[in-house]
Amino acid sequence: MSGKSNTTNVPEAREAMDRFKMEVANELGVPLTNGYNGNLTSAQNGSVGGYMVKKMIESYERNLAGK
Numbered sequence: 001m002s003g004k005s006n007t008t009n010v011p012e013a014r015e016a017m018d019r020f021k022m023e024v025a026n027e028l029g030v031p032l033t034n035g036y037n038g039n040l041t042s043a044q045n046g047s048v049g050g051y052m053v054k055k056m057i058e059s060y061e062r063n064l065a066g067k
Contacts, residue, residue: 022034028048030048
């Protein structure tokens with residue numbers, strides 16, 4: 001894969017995704033900041049991304065179920 005992997009497919013969603021990422025990091029107690037986060041471990045960063053995916057899937061499933 002070439003190029004940046006953290007691009008947003010829908011550019012208009014970038015700001016909302018950034019807010020969502022910060023909310024999830026806060027819920028998990030990960031001290032994420034805007035910009036460079038090289039001081040965090042791979043596990044910390046991975047937990048944020050993984051939990052974001054989990055929450056997005058749960059939301060999609062709720063929408064499918066009509067709730």
